[in-house]
Amino acid sequence: MTRVITHGQVRRQSETDLYAVAVDNLTFPTLPEVGPLPPAGTTGTLTTKTVPNPPYTAAPPPPPPVPPDQTIIYEDSNTQNTVSMRVASVVGPAKYNIVVL
Numbered sequence: 001m002t003r004v005i006t007h008g009q010v011r012r013q014s015e016t017d018l019y020a021v022a023v024d025n026l027t028f029p030t031l032p033e034v035g036p037l038p039p040a041g042t043t044g045t046l047t048t049k050t051v052p053n054p055p056y057t058a059a060p061p062p063p064p065p066v067p068p069d070q071t072i073i074y075e076d077s078n079t080q081n082t083v084s085m086r087v088a089s090v091v092g093p094a095k096y097n098i099v100v101l
Helices: none
Strands: 003-005 009-012 021-028 043-048 071-075 083-092 095-100
Touching: 043 083
Parallel strands: none
Antiparallel strands: 003 021, 009 021, 009 071, 021 043, 043 095, 071 083, 083 095
């Protein structure tokens, strides 16, 4: 069971859509293929189609709350499925291990 999302965009909570980058894939290895939004604490991997400017950096685990400039927001094409996450580690310039907030 793995959920792979291949659409949408991500941006920092502190940024406007101007800074959003397209998602190549967002993979949650512990979730079924379909279902509700991932619960807090779910881990996954985010790969973007281009490198964010500036690139995302790892954010400390909460608490305290993850600062807005380190909170990454995923939005699908109709902004009905929005997920907040933090970067747990940087794999490459456009690939990140993430944790759902």
